[in-house]
Amino acid sequence: MSDAGGMGRGRATAEMVAQRANVSRISVSRAFNSHTSLKPEKRALILRIAEELNYTPDRAARALVSGRSHLIGVIVPDVCSHWESQEVDALTTALQNEGFATLLFKTRTDYSMDEKLLAYMRGFNPDSVIAFVENVKPTTLAQFLDRAVPIYVHYPHPGEPEPAETGPLHDRLNVLQRPGIEQAVAMLQGYGAKRIAYVSGVERSQANTAREHMLRTVMAERGLAPPTIAVGDFSYDAAYAATIDLFRVGDGADAIFAANDVGAFGVLDALRHELGLRVPEDVQVVGFDDIAQSHWKSYNLTTVKFDLEERVRALVRLILRRLKTPDAPTLHETLQTRLVVRGTVG
Amino acid sequence: MSDAGGMGRGRATAEMVAQRANVSRISVSRAFNSHTSLKPEKRALILRIAEELNYTPDRAARALVSGRSHLIGVIVPDVCSHWESQEVDALTTALQNEGFATLLFKTRTDYSMDEKLLAYMRGFNPDSVIAFVENVKPTTLAQFLDRAVPIYVHYPHPGEPEPAETGPLHDRLNVLQRPGIEQAVAMLQGYGAKRIAYVSGVERSQANTAREHMLRTVMAERGLAPPTIAVGDFSYDAAYAATIDLFRVGDGADAIFAANDVGAFGVLDALRHELGLRVPEDVQVVGFDDIAQSHWKSYNLTTVKFDLEERVRALVRLILRRLKTPDAPTLHETLQTRLVVRGTVG
DNA sequence: GTGGAGAATGAACACGTTTTCATTTTTCGT
DNA sequence: ACGAAAAATGAAAACGTGTTCATTCTCCAC
Structure with a gap:
């Protein structure tokens, strides 16, 4: 009853624009969906008035009809x-x-x-x-x-x-992680690493198994013994705890591969602040992802980068x-x- | 032409549910918008069939009519x-x-x-x-x-x-930052801090000015000289650079208040890894926010917490x-x- | 059994677009 | 300048729902 004409209340509708431009509502629609034919000057006029009235096509209505x-x-x-x-x-x-x-x-x-x-x-x-x-x-x-x-x-x-x-x-989007892992293993081995451990992500996740599998493959190709597995869940805290376990209960390692960068941070902090080990002198660490924080000085992490x-x-x-x-x-x-x-x- | 009846293609509509339940489409609507009256058994039937047909009201249509x-x-x-x-x-x-x-x-x-x-x-x-x-x-x-x-x-x-x-x-949602800042300043002062610096966020931002203002107020109340301002922008890198400037070009400080936790991380790394200073022995640091990373061992940051x-x-x-x-x-x-x-x- | 109140239900309309089809206007070749 | 093709435009239908109003049904009191 109160929404009769072009009241200020509520948003502008195509009808109002059409009215002010002396065209039909359909032309307004055409002005916005540019694929159909419409006289250029008329389109310009419509767009100007639309701008003036702060009009944009209602996406709900548009979605309803267009799917x-x-x-x-x-x-x-x-x-x-x-x-x-x-x-x-x-x-x-x-x-x-x-x-x-x-x-x-x-x-x-x-x-x-x-x-x-x-x-x-x-x-x-x-x-x-x-x-x-x-x-x-x-x-x-x-x-x-x-x-x-x-x-x-x-x-x-x-x-x-x-x-x-x-x-x-x-x-499908394939990410070939082999190149990065190969480079990492080669470098670790070049610096004398023999016993490489893997601090995992969530154990049965696709992400984790794929990475672990590839790491295992590459290490085998290079004549290295299979990695020791320390179970984490992609989180800082879990990686931190897993690393401590690895050294206090297990046999330790001279290089650690973490399933992701955040986990690597946990590994680093556990090594340095809890176990009193030096990185990279005592233990080398490699992460996965190259997130923005990895270049922060406290971590300064070597990692396999996904662009x-x-x-x-x-x-x-x-x-x-x-x-x-x-x-x-x-x-x-x-x-x-x-x-x-x-x-x-x- | 192919979308005539209740084809499997496309999502189920209220009409289809109504048809299968021998009711009108309106009743289906009522079954979902529970406020109106509808015979309980009929509602149950409708909901069951809806479940069966995997039907949910189309939100685009609903938005169109309800606004x-x-x-x-x-x-x-x-x-x-x-x-x-x-x-x-x-x-x-x-x-x-x-x-x-x-x-x-x-x-x-x-x-x-x-x-x-x-x-x-x-x-x-x-x-x-x-x-x-x-x-x-x-x-x-x-x-x-x-x-x-x-x-x-x-x-x-x-x-x-x-x-x-x-x-x-x-x-309005008011966050009273005074309590946290008061506690922080009191503690810093208690440990002997005299020259407190502030590593800012984006300079003219509401966030930054409010914090700086409150810090200044509290410090004045406790008889401290106004804080030295080092300009940052809430980022790690800017805070890092600002801290180095503060000590290399400026007069340094014995305590630093960062505008946010991420900035505090930059401050810490600059102090420890670039300037060779110890925290908290040489310089004390306090942040703002208490984000999840603040408890990580490398930073272990004292900070003003917002819940x-x-x-x-x-x-x-x-x-x-x-x-x-x-x-x-x-x-x-x-x-x-x-x-x-x-x-x-x- | 009858009248009436209240619940239950259905029909029509509205929401703001896009699209299809038919109609009108313009353009161009001869 | 005439006819035809092409472009420009408008009317009507459709999308799937919520809401208002009128109608039917149910149940109870008398």
Whole structure:
């Protein structure tokens, strides 16, 4: 009753813009979806008035009719974990530049909740989903998503051998971790390391097993005895405790490979502040990821680097391509790793 | 042409559920919006069939008609910055539990882009907005948001004196930083500190000026000379460089107050690894925030703690209340700070 | 058994777009 | 200048839901 004409209340609608420009509402729509034909001067006029009225097409309405929400669901266990936060950060930037928005969801380590979370998330109609979560089969994800929503299970630390995925997604992002690990092992061995230990991540996670497997392979190729395994869970605290165990209860080591950089920080602090050992003189340490904190002077960590920016760009490229042409042929992209040498080896 | 009946393709609609349950589509709607009357057995039937068909109400359609998207826009400069990431993490969890989702946007330090970003974000119809961004007046924000969308400018490190906000938001979250700072200064003084320096954050930011002002006030009250100011920008690298400057070019100090914990890490590393000073013997250091990394052994930082969880809970409470009852009276909530003592003073 | 109150239910409309189709206007070749 | 092709434009339908209003049904008091 009060929303009759062009009242100031509420946001501007295409109808109001049309009215002020003496055109039909349809022309306004066309002015924003540039693919159809529209007289240039008329488009300019419409856009000017739209600007004036602070009008933008309502995305809810647009989503309703077009089936595209321009929302990308992102599932993360912990945003505040260093690695994930940097990935979410880069992802959000990239998506934002392409006209999409990041819809963020958190899952606790309680993986049993994931199905409920997925159903919940589905309600928001994301165009695609990127899951940083382990232990969730793509088929399980697919079961909860309708239409042909591409789902990208984004193993935090992917690597060979590839998991046998049979989900709706066939595009794949391969990260070859062999190069970086080979360089690292060669360097450690060059400096005289003989007994190399591995402080693991979450034990049965895809990320951890892939890395451990590759490390074992490379070490065997170079004639080294299999690594001693100290069990962690990707966290600082667990790595700290595991390292102490390794030396107090176990046989120690002269080099330690941590499953990720944060874990490596725990290893370093345990060695220096709890065990009284020197790095790299007594024990050498190598991490995984090359997060921003790794160059901080207190750690100054030698680590196997994943080019995060490049990786996120590739991921976004895959998603958008699949979204634009759902039936395009499957694409595989391959990224490299390499060793970044700092102060914890030598 | 192919989407005629209840094809498997596409997601289930209320109409399909209604058809299978021999009721009208409206009853299905009622079954989900529980406030209206509906025969219990019928509701049970509908919900069962909905479950069976994997149906949930389309949020785009629902948003279109109800005007509520259940999306909360969150603007952050950098997700991967420790403090922000922990806040976003807690925020997402809290919102998720209340049936909302976090819509994440990133702004670079290029503040001139913010208006464009806001217009962009507005297109997604967030029900409310939380901005971690400095230097954006609430009125500027309000100008871009229609309806009565409550906007919460979430100063990273708020404190007295309060900014004179005249925006649409009158609810307010006060963080009293005086208690924590008083405890910190008292302790430093107790251990003999006389010349206290302050390594700042971004200079003209609300966060930084508020903290500096309070520190200055408390120090004056206790008869200390005004703090030497070393200019940083909340980052590790800037604090690192500022500290070196402070000692190489300036007169040094016997205690350093950093504007945030990450900055304090830079201070510590500069002192120990570049200047060869011992902490806390030669110089004492205090930070701000108490982020998760502050207890790591290499830093083991004494710091002024904000109870992040409690704060986010309060914030979400305010938002939801305002959303539910837009005309409810203004509410002020007050939170405390306190000193967490670790190894960098004494 | 009848009237009426209250609950239960259904029909029509609204929300703000995009899209398809038909119609009108412009442009161009001859 | 005429016809046809192409471009520009508008009307109507659709997307899936919530809401208002009118209608039907149920149950109880008299």
